[in-house]
Amino acid sequence: MSSSYQRTSLAGSAVICVTLLSTPALAETVRVAFIDPLSGTFAALGQNELQSFHAMAARANQEKWAGDNQLEFVGFDNQASPQISLVQLKNAIDQGYRYITQANGSGAALALIDAINKHNERNPGKEVMFLNHGAVDPSLTNDKCSFWHFGFDANADMKSQVLINHLATNPAIKKVYIINQDYAAGHQFTRGEKEYLKSARADLELVGEDLVPLGKVKDFSPYIAKIKASGADSVVTGNWGTDLSLLIKAAKEAGLNANFYTYYANLKGAPIAMGADGADRVRYVGIWNINNETFAGEDIATSFKQKYNDDFTWMVSYSIVAMFSKAIKESGSTDPVKVGFALEGMKATSLNGQVEMRASDHQLLQPLYIGVWTKADGKTVKYDQEGTGYGWKTEKKYEASASTQPTTCAMKRPPRS
Amino acid sequence: MEFILFTLLNGLSYGLLLFMLSSGLTLIFSMMGVLNFAHASFYMLGAYFAYSISVNLSFWVAFLAAPAIVAGLGAAVERYGLRHVHKYGHAAELLFTFGLSYIVVELVQVTWGRATVQYSIPAELDGPLFTLYGTSFPIYRGFMMLVASLMMLSIYLALTRTRVGLVVQAALTHPSMVEALGHNVPRVFTLVFAGGCGLAALAGVIGGDAFVTEPGMAATVGSIIFVVVVVGGLGSLAGALIASLLIGMVQTFAVSLDYSVLTLLTALGIQETALRGSVLRITVAQMAPMLPYMLLVLVLILRPKGLMGTREG
8 A cells, every 4th residue: 555655655756756857947049129110111121020020030939940939029010110019128128038139220229238238238148239230331240240130141241242342243334323312321331332343344434322211211312313423324222111112113213223222122112113124124132032042931931922922032030040049059058158159150051051159250151142133934034023023033133252351340249148 | 414304203203292191281281270290190091091902903093092081091090089179279289190190001001911911003004105325214203293293283273263262262250250261271271181181192192103102101201291392381282382392302413413522622732641430531422311310400400491482480
């Protein structure tokens, strides 16, 4: 009687022990605050990006990329303003968030990392990490670099270098016009583009440059008239959101037959503004193209389209979710300090191939694609965009070495605890 | 030459759109003494109604129906809102319209979402009207100019040549006398308010697809139309027309001027490297969006009643 009781209790405690071992103590939901515009001019872009993160997190949770931990991305509307971004950061921290992600506007990104640095200094043990999904000001991984910031998109200089060098390979191009938005990354685009124009080919001439206020201009026809008058055969622009689609729309209306070398024409809004008119003339440089050499990521794009009736373009969400999950799994922790050290120097395979998070400045090194707007043909251009019947043909894929640049980052790291 | 011509046309069409927007505002002000802060909201409502109607029916139905619906809303706002607030004075009216503008933005976001809607130009108006020296002028811009000119003409004729117009004009200066003569002045007020809102909506119908239809559109034009009516002179239609065209031209031409104070100094032979990084290096083109507001400040200093204004202060 007593021995059988002992046996059952022993067996019982053994079961309990096994259950305890098999469910690690840290199976938790890791919440990431997505601080980006979800209302106003740039809302369409922000919503598409947030949905991309939702789709990636759902996949990661289902396939247990982060072990038993679940990832969750929650939208915090910053209305594209640095001030409101800080308010939303405070909100997120108050609600116990340890991770944030942001992209649209380097001004906001610089404000955020500044606030995060201060917060982390004052609140050891409660650090917050910034997973940057697209703010491209190079200073974020140079003079303003921080252990708490990881840049998963290629920065403005890296993209400019590839874009301008690619432009220079077309001998027909002689006169270039630069138009960018008047804010942190826009200035960096202008500076970088001018630098690379000088070094790329001797006979390339810069015939004009403009800075337009961010998200304020509704009528771009005066700018187009100016570009036309300058005699430019190609326009280089880092504009995004409505600033790009309205620019293209105005160019189309005025019959400006210039080449467009862009950074963001593959994002929501621009394809529909171009339509058939942009064919063979509009290009973009980006970290991914759905019509890539192996159509890597087409399954993701297809299920995304089914679920949200929208095109999947924000591939950086894949890189972030994959590498962030891997870091959580490898470090066995959801603490930003441990996850941060796991991310440093991490090599991984993303949808664009081999990528590496450079340890010295937290800049992701990765291949870049040049896509050209082409009529969908079911072969090289298998997928069109926004129902236009046109899509991006991969004109060239540049390996990571083509855009790898030195860094001036002198990073201060927290103690490894 | 070609550049000047096209910039002129661009400035003219933009200016005429501004006039369509501000004429209603200035009409309402001159009639009722109400500075309608929600005016741009009616412009936005016009664009959104036109979007919904054009997606389901056609652009041309939207072109007629959207302003009519918004005018109806305007009439309701005047009859059941403003008229009650009126007895508490102008400050109360101002606050009422100010609050209304926020409510409209929220309602629009609830109904149509926070993102930009795909309100596009009808196919028959898409394309070049004429091509000169390789630059084409879009049909739609021509259409905008035509509608604005027709609207201007019909307001003028309605106010000066019709019985209603004469009553409106009389009620403007001598409301009690007009009432004594047996006219229903409150109803005239409702009519004017509704008409003004309808005009704003018409501007929304043709401006929404030319530019962007999004919840922030009221805020972006809201400030500029106040500049127009203040520069033109509060309550003056002719002033609003002149100010609209002036601002349209200034903004479009400014974009093409890559000169700064620094260029001027260099031209005068002053080479001061210390100034290179200062504000003096900002070009007129970069300042273009700011110029209307500078004009506003200038007018308020030099001619507080506006270019064509009759009221003092």
